[in-house]
Structures are given as C-alpha cells and as structure tokens.
Amino acid sequence: MQLMTSCAAGAALLLLLHCCQIASIVGHESALTVVKNPDGREGGGADEETEVAVDEEDLEVVQPTEDWQTLKPGQAVPAGSHVRLNLQTGQREVRIGKEQLKYWTQEHRETEEIQSTISPDDLKWAMKKMKEELNPDSVASKYRPLDELKRDLAQLDLLVETDVQIMKRLLDQFNSSNSTTEQRLSILLELEYLVHQVDNAQTLCSMGGLQLILEGLNSTDIRLQESSAFVLGSAVSSNPVVQVKAVESGALQTLLTVLATAQPLRVKKKVLFAVAALLRNFPYSQRHFLSHGGLQVLSELFKADGGGVLRTRIVTMLYDMISEKELISQAGLDLVLDASHEERVHQYSQVSLQGELLEKGWCSLVPQLLESTEHDYREKALRALLAMAPMCLDQYRLDSSLLGSLLSLRDQYQEMVQSEMIVGEENGYFAEIVELIHALQFKMK
Structure with missing residues (x-):
C-alpha cells in the first residue's frame, strides 16, 4: 500500500x-x-x-x-x-x-522566376518604348486624317449604282462601236445574272435590251448566239410580262430559225433552254409555237441527234406542255373557278397539242429514246409516253419494238431493284422506273 x-x-x-x-x-x-x-x-x-x-x-x-x-x-x-x-x-x-x-503551383513558380529575372535596364527600355508609341506625332503618322476619310467615303457613295444604272451602262457599252466581242460576251454574262430578278428583266425590255439580245441570236459568232440565248431564257423564265414582249418581238421565230439551221450542239442546247422557258406555263406562246411549225422543227432536230442530249430536252419540254394542260383541266373539276382561271382554261383549249403530236409522228419518235443507255433519258421517255398514252395508245400496241423494249427494260430494272433492296433501299430510283414500266404496260393491255 x-x-x-x-x-x-x-x-x-x-x-x-x-x-x-x-x-x-x-x-x-x-x-x-x-x-x-x-x-x-x-x-x-x-x-x-x-x-x-x-x-x-x-x-x-x-x-x-x-x-x-x-x-x-x-x-x-x-x-x-x-x-x-x-x-x-x-x-x-x-x-x-x-x-x-x-x-503556389509549378507554373506560378516558373512565372515568378521569369518575372524575377527582368533587369532594371529591361524595365527602362520598356517604359521608353511605351512613351514613343504614345507620342501623338507617332500615332498620327500611322492613320489617315478624319477629314480625308470622310471625303473618300463621300466619293464612294457617289459610285454606288442601282441595277437599273448598271444595265443602262452595260447596254451603252454593248452598243458602242469600240466594244470587242470579248467585252460583249462579258456584258451578256452580267446581264444574265441580273435578269433572274423579275423587275430587272422587265426593265431590260423597256430599255431596248430585248432587241439587242435578238440581234445577238442572229450574229455570225456562235459565242454571241449562245450567250444571247442564255440571257433570253433567263429573262423569260416565270416572267409573263417578258414572255409576252418576247413573243410580240418575234423571239420565238428567231429561236426556231436557229434550231432549224446547222449550229453547234452548245448553241442548240442554249436555244432549247430559251424555247422551253418561253413556252412553260404560257399557252399564248405555245399556240404561236405550234402555228409556226415548232413541232416539225423539233422532230427534225430529234431525228438528227445521235447522242440523246437534245432528244431528252425535247421530250422533257413536250411532257411539261402536256402535263400543264392536263393539270389545268383537272383543277377546274374540283375548284370554284375565278375569272383568271377560266381565262387560262380557255387559252389552253386553243392549244391543239395532242393532235399536232399525233400528226407529226411523235408517238413513234419518243419510244426511240428508250434505246439510250442513260437511266435519266429512259425515265423521261417513260414519263412522256405515259402522258401521250391517251392519244398514242393504238400506235403503242402496234409498235413491236416498243413492246420488246419494255419487256427487256422491266427485267433489267427488276434485277437492279433487287440490288437496291440488298443494300436497304426498298423504294429507290430503279424501283420508280419499274413502276413507270408497269403503268405503261397496263395501259397497253
């Protein structure tokens, strides 16, 4: 214890x-x-x-x-x-x-170490450089005075041109005797760009530009012909005012004359473009086209074309004309017609397109396009044949070459459809062609 x-x-x-x-x-x-x-x-x-x-x-x-x-x-x-x-x-x-x-990270340390190495002489040099750059005389030498800038901007405002002024200047240059062919080709290219706007195309006609274009179509220089046809086709596209002025100025007769004469392919392609634009959705122009032998000119051109490029464009143009008239007739069955629609129906009734196609032998001409190896050409031919079936059905049934072509094409495109389905395209392009073939064969039974 x-x-x-x-x-x-x-x-x-x-x-x-x-x-x-x-x-x-x-x-x-x-x-x-x-x-x-x-x-x-x-x-x-x-x-x-x-x-x-x-x-x-x-x-x-x-x-x-x-x-x-x-x-x-x-x-x-x-x-x-x-x-x-x-x-x-x-x-x-x-x-x-x-x-x-x-x-106090490594990066900060390194920065501090670098900053700490700046010598007093370096600081003096930096301050001196800063003072020199801030010198008013030095700054003024690098920039233009404000009054001078304002004067230049005022001059720039005076150089701004509207489309109307540009077209007037271009037409004056085109009319000048000093203008070369190269300059006129450049002018036509600029005009083609401008006339895509509806107002510009109408203004160009009021300035007399349409007459200059028609003169270019009659030129002996194929480059001027080609460019002039391009400008005309762009100006009349979806522009009824310009379409009327073009027909009244004789543009349709001039275009048909160029197609009927020996011309290079490049010229005829542009002329066909202008003709198609002039006829599209315009029964007044279509009636003049038929009355001036337009279908006859196209049939001769169709027969002479071996490559199929012109044939395809011609068949497409005919298909558009047939479809337009059919659509106008069908619309009148379901809709309450106003005055403008009744007038369009009346104008289309005066276009005897079906009779002219039958008379000029188009029921046997269009099937020839099926011989092409191009899928696009065949498709357009099949669509045109279907559109022409009401007036050409009897001739289709008697045309053994047409029957054989349809059978051969059906087998060929069905194989292509199988190939499309393998890669997952059930409703591909070739399936659409097969449907066109079946529809035409059904009508011919």
Whole structure:
C-alpha cells in the first residue's frame, strides 16, 4: 500500500514538472497562440497543426515552404501559414498553408522566376518604348486624317449604282462601236445574272435590251448566239410580262430559225433552254409555237441527234406542255373557278397539242429514246409516253419494238431493284422506273 502511494506521488510530480515546462515555453513565446482543432481537442502531439497570431511588430519574417521548418525565437510568419508546436522538442515549426499551396503551383513558380529575372535596364527600355508609341506625332503618322476619310467615303457613295444604272451602262457599252466581242460576251454574262430578278428583266425590255439580245441570236459568232440565248431564257423564265414582249418581238421565230439551221450542239442546247422557258406555263406562246411549225422543227432536230442530249430536252419540254394542260383541266373539276382561271382554261383549249403530236409522228419518235443507255433519258421517255398514252395508245400496241423494249427494260430494272433492296433501299430510283414500266404496260393491255 505504501508502494502504490509512492508511485502515484512520483507520477504526479512528473506531470507537474511537464506542465510547468509547457507554461514556461508558452510564456516565453508571447506571440504564439495555440488554436483548438476543428474537433474541439487541443493540440497535444507532434503532428497536430495549429495557427499562430503574430503581433504587429518589427520581426524577422520567415517565408514558409512545403516542408516543416523550425522557427527561431523572434521570427514571424506570414498570415495563412500553418504553425505547430512540437511537444517533443519544444520548438515551433512552420510550413506554407493549404490555400497558399494551391496557388503556389509549378507554373506560378516558373512565372515568378521569369518575372524575377527582368533587369532594371529591361524595365527602362520598356517604359521608353511605351512613351514613343504614345507620342501623338507617332500615332498620327500611322492613320489617315478624319477629314480625308470622310471625303473618300463621300466619293464612294457617289459610285454606288442601282441595277437599273448598271444595265443602262452595260447596254451603252454593248452598243458602242469600240466594244470587242470579248467585252460583249462579258456584258451578256452580267446581264444574265441580273435578269433572274423579275423587275430587272422587265426593265431590260423597256430599255431596248430585248432587241439587242435578238440581234445577238442572229450574229455570225456562235459565242454571241449562245450567250444571247442564255440571257433570253433567263429573262423569260416565270416572267409573263417578258414572255409576252418576247413573243410580240418575234423571239420565238428567231429561236426556231436557229434550231432549224446547222449550229453547234452548245448553241442548240442554249436555244432549247430559251424555247422551253418561253413556252412553260404560257399557252399564248405555245399556240404561236405550234402555228409556226415548232413541232416539225423539233422532230427534225430529234431525228438528227445521235447522242440523246437534245432528244431528252425535247421530250422533257413536250411532257411539261402536256402535263400543264392536263393539270389545268383537272383543277377546274374540283375548284370554284375565278375569272383568271377560266381565262387560262380557255387559252389552253386553243392549244391543239395532242393532235399536232399525233400528226407529226411523235408517238413513234419518243419510244426511240428508250434505246439510250442513260437511266435519266429512259425515265423521261417513260414519263412522256405515259402522258401521250391517251392519244398514242393504238400506235403503242402496234409498235413491236416498243413492246420488246419494255419487256427487256422491266427485267433489267427488276434485277437492279433487287440490288437496291440488298443494300436497304426498298423504294429507290430503279424501283420508280419499274413502276413507270408497269403503268405503261397496263395501259397497253
């Protein structure tokens, strides 16, 4: 019992001495304040961190690093640093704080190191350069005066031309005796671009430009003929006002004359484009076309064309004319007719297209296009044959070559349809051609 009392007394004595040692250390370092940890416990180990408040006095400030370093008496640390009291050694230790550590990345260090290498001479040179660049005389030499800019802008405003002014200038240049053929070709190209706008095409006619175009069609230079036909076709496309003026100016007769004479393929292609544009959705022009032997001219051109390019364009044009008249007739069955629609129906009734096609032998001409190897040519021929079926059905049934062509094409395109289905195209282009063939064969039964 006595032994246990002695041991307890000894332990108490050691604890008292240890506390006195701590009190002396803390009292000696008046700048140190031990802060409780977040969980409420006081720092009691060598690895526990605390924060320190430093009095505002003239102390030696230590720059902390990522590693713990020992603080000497009288030294202070920047705010935000982590400071701990090592209870084993009795020394204060410091390292950089967590927030500072995040900021103090490797990239920042390298930047700081680079910035720290800038010499005073470099700073003086940079300041001198800045002053030179900010010199008013130097800035003024790089830019034009405001009054001069305003004067130039005013001159630019005067050079802006409207489409009407441009067309007038182009026509004057075209009429000039000093203009070369190359210049006139360039002028026609610019006019073709402008006349796509409806108002511009009408204005060009009122300026007399239509007559210049017709003169170009009669030129001996095939390039002027081709370009003039291109401008005319673009001007009359979907433009009834210009279509009327073109027909009244004799443009249709001029175009048919060019088609009836020996001309290069490139010229005839552009002339056919102009004819198709002049006839499209315009029964007045179609009636003049038939009365001037247009179908006869096209039939001769069809027979002479061996490549199929002109044949395809001719057949497409005929198909469009037949379809337009059919659509107008069908629309009148379901709709309440107004005055303009009744007038269009009346005008189309005066176009005896079906009779002319039958008389001029087109029922036997169009099937010849099926002999082409081009799928597009065959498709257009089949569509035209279907449109002409009401007037040509008897001749179709007597045409053994047509019957054989349809059977051969059906077998050929059915194989192609199978190939389309293999790659996942159930309703492809070739399937559409097969449907056209079946429809025509059904009508011929």
